[in-house]
Amino acid sequence: MQNLSTQDEWIARARAVFPAGGFGNFDPGIIIARGEGSHVWDENGTDYIDYLIGSGPMLLGHGHPEVIEAVLEQLPKGMTFFANNAKGIELAEAIVEAVPCCEQVRFVTSGGEADMYAIRLARAYTGRNKILKFEGGYHGMSAEAQMSLAPTTHVNFPQAVPDSAGIPPGVADQMLIAPFNDLAAVEMLLAENDDIAAIIAEPLQRIIPAAPGFLQGLRALCDRYSVLLIFDEIVTGFRLAYGGAQEHYGVTPDICTLGKIIGGGFPLAALGASAEIMRHFDKSIVGTDKWLMQLGTLSGNPIAAAAGLKTMEILRRDGSYSRLRETGRALQQMQSRALEGAGIAHQICGDETLFDVFFTTGPCRDYRSAKHDDPARNATYNATLRQHGIFKSPGKLYPSLAITPVDLEKTEYAIERAVQSIALT
Ligand SMILES: Cc1ncc(COP(=O)(O)O)c(C=O)c1O
Incomplete structure (x- = not known):
């Protein structure tokens, strides 16, 4: 019988229990x-x-020893509560202090979930339906985000193309796709459609930088057409600068999403905006058509919040x-x-x-x-x-x-x- 390395044994075990032998994220050969x-x-x-x-x-x-210490301090006090807790509140305070567009935040468990709520929030706030997204922009796995994420055939803009099976055709009808860095195309779509709720953008799309003036142009167009600007800062938040891409480029969106760094390696993400926009999540308006239900078992998890808080504290150092x-x-x-x-x-x-x-x-x-x-x-x-x-x-x-x-x-x-x-x- 062939001698398999420890890694080969794990690879074989993974092949038996996962489609394509992996978690879906990365090369299953390691x-x-x-x-x-x-x-x-x-x-x-x-x-x-x-x-x-x-x-x-x-x-x-x-x-990182200080992050481990913060997590170990929290662990015996409780791993998850589903209820408000001090670590989660402190983390929200630190985000609000750092990120220009955030007066208030809501916690979720993954970046894709934050993006899904950001899109829904923009629709709730504006009363409009359509979302303008850039071709190749990555915003998680929701039906909207799967539109024209990595198309292999090119169709004419602004037609949305689903990159995933299982999405009803109606979703594509609610999405408008534009090429990144093309302000003229964005302006034309805004002028032609009065049902656009938001533009969602990665301020640095994957690794494609915004051309000088592009983000400022998006901000100005959104203001002119009363459309919300969503920055997906899952990657750029606390990385391009402590205050994220919005600090780095000096452009403040209406809504932003954050993830990755703010959980310090644990599952935690967030979306944030002004108190006026965030009021749709306020339970006092349950029953009105403005109420947007949002909750999650692990939201504001105290272990993730402790790790994220310590990570952010270290990042603030000179x-x-x-x-x-x-x-x-x-x-x-x-x-x-x-x-x-x-x-x-x-x-x-x-x-x-x-x-x-x-x-x-x-x-x-x-x-x-x-x-x-x-x-x-x-x-x-x-x-x-x-x-x-x-x-x-x-x-x-x-x-x-x-x-x-x-x-x-x-x-x-x-x-x-x-x-x-x-x-x-
Ligand atoms: C820009 C951007 N948005 C959203 C996501 C989704 O985040 P998550 O994988 O936590 O759902 C990612 C993930 O890499 C991302 O890069």
């Missing part, structure tokens, strides 16, 4: 056994420098964001240097706090233009990085505050090997 600081180890004991950071939450790295950006810049520069040295056409797209290489030289302005000229080249580049101990998603690299100078040296070595691997193809 099973993570543990994480510490800037590193993760797989079930075979292979050590990786972690640039996936749990898809964003672990900005401080794994097992130099956190400049250090994060310095690390990101160093990682960008080492990739540019190596790729330029090998004469490989590329560009680095994103923000210093999350980015990746595109093997293309054309503009990366929207879903259709932000594409690799040669996807196989990207696959080889990422596979070689993995072989040399770099753990990252194939479409994104997240620096963390746990990355050390030694990690950067090892990463540079891996990048040089990865560049060699594609220079040979």
